[in-house]
Amino acid sequence: MTIDELLKQVLDFRDARDWKQFHTLRNLIASTSIEAGELLETVQWKTDGEIDALLHDPEQIRNLRHECADVFIYLMLVAHTAGFDLVDAAAEKLKLNETRYPVEKAKGSAAKYSEL
Incomplete structure (x- = not known):
């Protein structure tokens, strides 16, 4: 899948739920930061060894993937809304x-x- 195809899916998902009204640039940037905080929580208070072990735990790697995806999706929406x-x-x-x-x-x- 290309990034353009993914963006179309994200926009279709948003539009089907009538969420564009909430997706102001300010709200999208704030949401990106909030999701980045959730990504940070995946390693908060962990030692480097514990973080390395996280990469071998299927449930934790799934959570890491999902938090990265949330940040990425919001970044795509920020860029789309800002026109770049x-x-x-x-x-x-x-x-x-x-x-x-x-x-x-x-x-x-x-x-x-x-x-x-």
Whole structure:
């Protein structure tokens, strides 16, 4: 399935339920943040070892997949509502990051670009 096909399914799902009225840009951005918080909860208070073990538990990996999907769906709706292509935006941002984080300065470093 392509991202365009997925977006169509998301919009069809939304429209069948008459939820567009609630999907203002503000509400979609807030919902994205809320869902990202739920994604964070999947690892909250866990050690790195416990998080690694999570990847071998089918129920926990299913929950992780669903939380990632929720964030992704809301990001798609934010981009659609704001009138831009999310894939193009990600590609553009990656190019910008290539200039901010040149390999010769950033390799092996967790420093922010302004600190390189």
